[in-house]
Amino acid sequence: MDVLVGGFVEAVRLLLSGDAATWEITGLTLRISLTATLIAAIVGVPLGAAVALTSFRGRRVVLAAANTGMGLPPVVVGLFVTVLLWRSGPLGAFGLLYTPTAMIIAQAAIATPIVVALVATAVQQVDPDFLVQMQGLGATRVRALAALLGEARLPLLAAAMAAFGAVVSEVGAAQMVGGNIAGETRVLTTAAVLATSRGQFSLAIAFGLILLAIAFVVNLVLTIVGQRQSAAVR
Numbered sequence: 228m229d230v231l232v233g234g235f236v237e238a239v240r241l242l243l244s245g246d247a248a249t250w251e252i253t254g255l256t257l258r259i260s261l262t263a264t265l266i267a268a269i270v271g272v273p274l275g276a277a278v279a280l281t282s283f284r285g286r287r288v289v290l291a292a293a294n295t296g297m298g299l300p301p302v303v304v305g306l307f308v309t310v311l312l313w314r315s316g317p318l319g320a321f322g323l324l325y326t327p328t329a330m331i332i333a334q335a336a337i338a339t340p341i342v343v344a345l346v347a348t349a350v351q352q353v354d355p356d357f358l359v360q361m362q363g364l365g366a367t368r369v370r371a372l373a374a375l376l377g378e379a380r381l382p383l384l385a386a387a388m389a390a391f392g393a394v395v396s397e398v399g400a401a402q403m404v405g406g407n408i409a410g411e412t413r414v415l416t417t418a419a420v421l422a423t424s425r426g427q428f429s430l431a432i433a434f435g436l437i438l439l440a441i442a443f444v445v446n447l448v449l450t451i452v453g454q455r456q457s458a459a460v461r
Contacts (some may be wrong), residue, residue, distance in 0.1 A: 264338055270339050275349075297461045302400065305403035333400040392442060
């Protein structure tokens, strides 16, 4: 119990004292996770909608692959991204390994299947005749699709929350492709692992509490946005 209390006190001290290293780690964590989530949304929302609304050969296989991707081990993603970015790998010439960009790529790869699967499920729950009705009222296909996604806005926000939660708490892939380099690729999860390995439990708990606070604030903002939009429609 004393260790937990000490961790809480340490977290407050690190933040209020303006500890440069802690704020740098926290800022990098937010930048990488939010960017990866945004990329996953940009790729995953239209892809999930397309899978849900179109009929093609192998559609069930694609859905099954997306659902499987929701439980994809981050270490496996980290391994494949590392191989791709390795010096002798296909993308090795870009020198991206052990950089924040590599971490964003890995986290986006983790989050995208989550968004695809949840968006596809959400869109399939909307009335199948909705698009036909919108087009019958004169809406273009693009506007009809936008209206359809608007009908499923709460599940879409839930998909964004799930994707962010998956990447902000991820450690395996971040460690593999980022290397946990101080001042460059060290984020809250890898910093907590390092502190634990050194027996600095109060510091590790402090990093964990800051991570929980970030996840709570981001999800709170998304929840408020969703509730306001829902109230405006009513």
